Amino acid sequence: xxxxxxxxxxxxxxxxxxxxxxxxxxxxxxxxxxxxxxxxxxxxxxxxxxxxxxxxxxxxxxxxxxxxxxxxxxxxxxxxxxxxxxxxxxxxxxxxxxxxxxxxxxxxxxxxxxxxxxxxxxxxxxxxxxxxxxxxxxxxxxxxxxxxxxxxxxxxxxxxxxxxxxxxxxxxxxxxxxxxxxxxxxxxxxxxxxxxxxxxxxxxxxxxxxxxxxxxxxxxxxxxxxxxxxxxxxxxxxxxxxxxxxxxxxxxxxxxxxxxxxxxxxxxxxxxxxxxxxxxxxxxxxxxxxxxxxxxxxxxxxxxxx
Amino acid sequence: xxxxxxxxxxxxxxxxxxxxxxxxxxxxxxxxxxxxxxxxxxxxxxxxxxxxxxxxxxxxxxxxxxxxxxxxxxxxxxxxxxxxxxxxxxxxxxxxxxxxxxxxxxxxxxxxxxxxxxxxxxxxxxxxxxxxxxxxxxxxxxxxxxxxxxxxxxxxxxxxxxxxxxxxxxxxxxxxxxxxxxxxxxxxxxxxxxxxxxxxxxxxxxxxxxxxxxxxxxxxxxxxxxxxxxxxxxxxxxxxxxxxxxxxxxxxxxxxxxxxxxxxxxxxxxxxxxxxxxxxxxxxxxxxxxxxxxxxxxxxxxxxxxxxxxxxxxxxxxxxxxxxxxxxxxxxxxxxxxxxxxxxxxxxxxxxxxxxxxxxxxxxxxxxxxxxxxxxxxxxxxxxxxxxxxxxxxxxxxxxxxxxxxxxxxxxxxxxxxxxxxxxxxxxxxxxxxxxxxxxxxxxxxxxxxxxxxxxxxxxxxxxxxxxxxxxxxxxxxxxxxxxxxxxxxxxxxxxxxxxxxxxxxxxxxxxxxxxxxxxx
Numbered sequence: 056x057x058x059x060x061x062x063x064x065x066x067x068x069x070x071x072x073x074x075x076x077x078x079x080x081x082x083x084x085x086x087x088x089x090x091x092x093x094x095x096x097x098x099x100x101x102x103x104x105x106x107x108x109x110x111x112x113x114x115x116x117x118x119x120x121x122x123x124x125x126x127x128x129x130x131x132x133x134x135x136x137x138x139x140x141x142x143x144x145x146x147x148x149x150x151x152x153x154x155x156x157x158x159x160x161x162x163x164x165x166x167x168x169x170x171x172x173x174x175x176x177x178x179x180x181x182x183x184x185x186x187x188x189x190x191x192x193x194x195x196x197x198x199x200x201x202x203x204x205x206x207x208x209x210x211x212x213x214x215x216x217x218x219x220x221x222x223x224x225x226x227x228x229x230x231x232x233x234x235x236x237x238x239x240x241x242x243x244x245x246x247x248x249x250x251x252x253x254x255x256x257x258x259x260x261x262x263x264x265x266x267x268x269x270x271x272x273x274x275x276x277x278x279x280x281x282x283x284x285x286x287x288x289x290x291x292x293x294x295x296x297x298x299x300x301x302x303x304x305x306x307x308x309x310x311x312x313x314x315x316x317x318x319x320x321x322x323x324x325x326x327x328x329x330x331x332x333x334x335x336x337x338x339x340x341x342x343x344x345x346x347x348x349x350x351x352x353x354x355x356x357x358x359x360x361x
Numbered sequence: 362x363x364x365x366x367x368x369x370x371x372x373x374x375x376x377x378x379x380x381x382x383x384x385x386x387x388x389x390x391x392x393x394x395x396x397x398x399x400x401x402x403x404x405x406x407x408x409x410x411x412x413x414x415x416x417x418x419x420x421x422x423x424x425x426x427x428x429x430x431x432x433x434x435x436x437x438x439x440x441x442x443x444x445x446x447x448x449x450x451x452x453x454x455x456x457x458x459x460x461x462x463x464x465x466x467x468x469x470x471x472x473x474x475x476x477x478x479x480x481x482x483x484x485x486x487x488x489x490x491x492x493x494x495x496x497x498x499x500x501x502x503x504x505x506x507x508x509x510x511x512x513x514x515x516x517x518x519x520x521x522x523x524x525x526x527x528x529x530x531x532x533x534x535x536x537x538x539x540x541x542x543x544x545x546x547x548x549x550x551x552x553x554x555x556x557x558x559x560x561x562x563x564x565x566x567x568x569x570x571x572x573x574x575x576x577x578x579x580x581x582x583x584x585x586x587x588x589x590x591x592x593x594x595x596x597x598x599x600x601x602x603x604x605x606x607x608x609x610x611x612x613x614x615x616x617x618x619x620x621x622x623x624x625x626x627x628x629x630x631x632x633x634x635x636x637x638x639x640x641x642x643x644x645x646x647x648x649x650x651x652x653x654x655x656x657x658x659x660x661x662x663x664x665x666x667x668x669x670x671x672x673x674x675x676x677x678x679x680x681x682x683x684x685x686x687x688x689x690x691x692x693x694x695x696x697x698x699x700x701x702x703x704x705x706x707x708x709x710x711x712x713x714x715x716x717x718x719x720x721x722x723x724x725x726x727x728x729x730x731x732x733x734x735x736x737x738x739x740x741x742x743x744x745x746x747x748x749x750x751x752x753x754x755x756x757x758x759x760x761x762x763x764x765x766x767x768x769x770x771x772x773x774x775x776x777x778x779x780x781x782x783x784x785x786x787x788x789x790x791x792x793x794x795x796x797x798x799x800x801x802x803x804x805x806x807x808x809x810x811x812x813x814x815x816x817x818x819x820x821x822x823x824x825x826x827x828x829x830x831x832x833x834x835x836x837x838x839x840x841x842x843x844x845x846x847x848x849x850x851x852x853x854x855x856x857x858x859x860x861x862x863x864x865x866x867x868x869x870x871x872x873x874x875x876x877x878x879x880x881x882x
Contacts, residue, residue: 085646173527177863245712248640252535253867255527256638264534332712334640337549337864339715 058302059144062137067129070283071095071276073322080326095279099272107268112171120166121270121277127158128277128284135209135287138310139299142214149197149207156284159277160186167262174254178261181337185239185246185258188344192236195351199229200292202358209291217295225357230293232350237285239344241278244329246340256334290317364388364436367408371438374407376400384602384815386751387437394442397449401427401440405454409433412732413827414844415451415461417469419497425465427451428816428827428844432750437816437827450476456730457849468495483559484511494564501571519545519552527863531560538877542866549862554855558880565882569841570833574600574807577838581828582669584843585879589665590623591821593672595828598753598817600674603832604809612677613754614795618689619659619668620754621785621792625696626655627822628736628778628785634871635775636707639716647703651696658692661685676803686793697786704779717772721857721869724769733853735824735846737873740777741769747820755795759788771872808836823847823876845879 075092082089109117134152160182167179201207203226204215239246242259251257254264263274291298294317299310335343362370368380368388376399379391392400404410410429418424425448427440442449448471451458462473463482470493473479490510493499518526524547531539539560545553565584572580581596582589594616601608633648656666662685663671671679707713723733728741738745748760764780766773814831824846833839850873857869 081642085643086650087646173525177527181864244640250642251638251640253638254534255529255866256864330643331710332641333636333710333716335712336716337862 058139059136060133062139063133063135066135066137066283066287067132067280070132070279071099073283073286073318074279076319077282077322077326080323081330084326084330095275099276102272102275103269105268107270110170110172110265113169113265116162116165116169117266117270120162120169121266121273124159124162124277125273127155127162128280131155131284132280135284136213136291136298137287138314139302139307140210140213140217140291140295142211142300144208144210147208147210149200149209149212152209152288153193153197156281159281163259163262163274166266170265172265174257174261174264177255178258178264181258182262184337185340185344188341189236189239189347192232192344192347192351195348195355196229196233196236199225199351199354199358202355209288213291213295213298214300216292217298217300219296223358223361225354225361226293228350228357229354230289232347232354233289233293235343235347235350237289238325238328239340239347241282241285243325245332245335246343248334286318286321289321290314362434364434367431367434367436371404374400374403386435387439387816389439389441391441394444394449397427397440397442398451398454401451401454404429404438410438412451412455412458413825414842414849415455415458415465416829416842416844417448417465417471417495418831418840419469419495423469423471425449426829427455428829430750430818430827432745435751437818439816444471446470447472447474449474452476452478456732457852460848460852467493469493470496480514481511483562485560486511486513494567499567501567514557516543516555516557517545517553519547521547523547524552531557538881540877544863544866546863549864551858551861551863551866554858554866556851556855558851558877561878561881563878563881566841566843569830569838571837574809574832574836574838578673579670584845584882585821585823585847585876586667587627587876588623588821588823588826588879590619590668590672591819591826593669594620594753595817595819595826597672597674598819599815599828599830600807600809602817603813603815603830604807606675608675610755611796611798611800614792615677615679615681615800616672617754617756617759617792618789619663619671621788622655622659623668624785624822625782626652626659628782629655629700631778631871631874632775634874635717635771635868636713638868638871639713641707641710641713644703644707647699651700651703654692654696658688661688673804674807675805677800678802678804679800680802681796681800683799686796689789689793693786693789700782714772716865716868717775717872718770719768720771720865721861721872722768722770723853723857725767727856728769728853731849731852731856733824733850735820735850736777736781736822737774737850737853738824739763739765740773742767745825747818747825751818753817753819755792758795759791771868774872811839821846823874823879824850843879843882845876845882847875847877847879851875851880 072092075095079089079092131152134146164179164182167175200212204212206212242249247258254261266274297310297313299306364382364386368382371380376396377393381389383389410431413428413430415427422443422445424441424443429438448462448465450462450473459478465471466473467481467483487507487509488511489506489508492505524545527544527546529542531541541557543555544551569577569580578593578596581592584592629648629652633645636645659668660666663679723741725742728738728743734745742765744763744765746763748756749763764777766776809832811833817828819826826846827844829842831839854870854873858866
């Protein structure tokens with residue numbers, strides 16, 4: 056129980072570090088030094104000490120939204136195994152996890168619509184447009200995982216998959232589907248460009264254009280946590296080998312190290328993808344998600360027929 | 362056709378006109394105010410002329426000048442008529458003449474006689490009323506007060522069910538100059554775009570009238586920072602043309618090197634911008650890096666990253682010796698090799714091509730109608746390059762062909778810019794062979810009698826720049842007029858984005874990359 060709380064705390068605290076590492080990897084791959092990996096912490100600290108400016112046309116949504124978003128992100132972190140799982144936890148239902156994560160998206164969209172700025176509205180409409188296609192994918196992936204492990208509890212799934220030795224090709228296909236969904240869900244390239252300054256092309260950033268000061272810090276922290284949670288879920292569903300299932304020191308150290316290595320590998324993969332392709336035209340994004348959808352269906356069929 | 366023959370030919374048209382040839386390729390045609398439209402129509406029909414601009418001079422009366430260019434022979438034909446308080450509107454005959462008329466109307470306070478578009482262009486709502494900054498009775502140094510007396514500007518609006526407007530700017534998220542973009546959209550589709558500029562009009566034409574000729578090149582270079590060398594070249598060309606002076610070939614070749622260096626770093630930044638706007642960050646950073654190498658080269662050879670104060674009339678303001686020559690050759694070689702690799706990479710990336718191909722198309726007919734010039738026009742199939750039509754310095758030897766594409770989309774503009782960079786490498790190498798020995802820094806005092814006038818035409822990175830100047834008393838200019846390329850090219854963008862989706866606007870905009878400050882001159 057306590058180890059679960061500790062591992063989730065570590066995840067929350069390390070989340071901005073993972074964003075910082077991702078940015079640094081991208082910088083190095085493009086041939087320049089880049090900001091230090093701890094930069095996201097400095098940014099959050101700076102934003103927390105800044106004044107909060109709220110548009111006159113906005114309602115209570117903008118006031119409470121950022122806090123709700125951050126709390127949803129933190130709450131979902133506590134429902135995710137990071138490097139340890141006992142497999143008998145009562146928490147950790149995947150549906151609850153997915154819906155808590157949806158709260159973040161829902162409030163982001165409301166904030167975009169709330170601040171009476173044209174860009175916010177455009178961002179919200181685009182976000183919902185992408186989400187509309189992305190949501191069915193996750194249910195198919197959950198269905199696949201259920202067929203594989205007969206469970207919806209992520210702790211149990213992680214434990215079962217951690218000891219699995221025969222990895223089927225269906226498992227790999229489903230992992231690809233999940234990875235594409237993860238990219239779409241976290242507003243990364245090629246769906247959205249997190250580095251852009253162009254209001255007219257933004258999706259996620261457009262919704263929070265009017266947010267400032269500590270509200271912005273909350274939202275930035277929440278997105279960092281969200282990315283870390285998604286990658287952790289991915290690792291723990293599809294690649295959980297080496298996860299600690301008992302509380303021995305040796306197992307825990309091995310689990311932590313393996314977790315970090317897996318995380319770095321996936322950050323590197325995301326970074327390579329992000330620098331080597333151009334962003335898709337907005338109306339091409341459904342085609343990408345359709346690919347993810349097909350992978351998920353294919354995974355289930357392969358499972359069923361094998 | 363020789364210019365003398367053209368003069369005789371125009372005289373035969375049978376209008377009461379007076380023609381004068383100046384500076385070898387400028388034909389000044391004094392006409393009557395009532396005949397303007399008729400003469401213009403006849404001349405358009407008879408000769409292959411292009412409308413390039415319209416400006417106002419102030420003597421006792423106002424003199425309106427209509428600039429026509431003969432792109433084949435490299436002649437400028439200027440129709441002049443006197444008027445007391447109104448401009449004959451050429452809207453409908455000469456394309457985009459509304460821009461020039463509205464500008465004259467705002468800055469000189471003349472009425473536009475007939476014509477559809479009479480809205481303010483320079484004057485914004487904040488201006489005080491009844492003020493005309495370019496008139497001689499508006500004293501130099503006097504400021505336009507912020508009194509909010511000018512009438513409100515009316516945008517073209519598309520109003521339908523489900524349609525809405527997106528106002529963008531004048532303050533933007535990026536660090537760019539001010540410009541207001543009013544989109545009328547239905548969903549994500551752009552139905553109409555209107556651009557409003559000139560938020561920071563600097564009155565440079567007024568400043569030019571009050572600065573000594575020997576310092577004036579500095580003011581010219583400030584019209585548009587990214588084309589400093591081209592504006593400096595325009596000034597040098599102008600002064601040398603008026604005083605009938607010819608510099609030696611080494612200096613001419615050196616000027617071409619500087620102009621082409623400017624072209625390289627600008628177009629490198631442009632194509633880097635195109636890559637940034639589609640989120641293709643690897644080549645974007647690499648192009649940016651190469652542009653920085655060129656900037657540093659510029660600083661090493663001229664002392665200025667933007668080549669300022671290097672090109673001056675009658676000589677050169679920098680030394681160019683064996684050391685600089687080697688530096689240029691070495692840097693150009695490094696940049697050229699890496700440039701080709703990265704370009705190859707972008708052209709082999711499907712996701713990049715998918716974004717740029719068939720996006721933001723300006724058809725040839727529209728480009729022609731808007732009198733677009735420069736790279737953006739050449740991407741639409743208009744084969745016009747000032748370096749070929751009005752060859753200056755050593756371009757007569759260098760510029761043999763024109764880079765152009767047919768379709769006129771973002772990809773074509775990208776390709777033309779790449780071709781221009783490759784040409785620039787070539788021209789720099791050839792120019793280096795034309796420099797005999799060392800060029801020494803030599804500044805000669807400029808002193809010109811009053812009443813002389815002339816035009817300079819230069820191909821800047823944005824297109825065709827035409828500068829008119831007339832000298833006045835005390836070694837100062839009496840009137841300077843800049844027909845900047847961006848002034849007319851901006852409207853091409855409004856056509857490029859029609860039918861595109863809103864998220865593709867920044868890409869179209871970056872492929873045009875027009876200058877705001879060229880309008881705010």
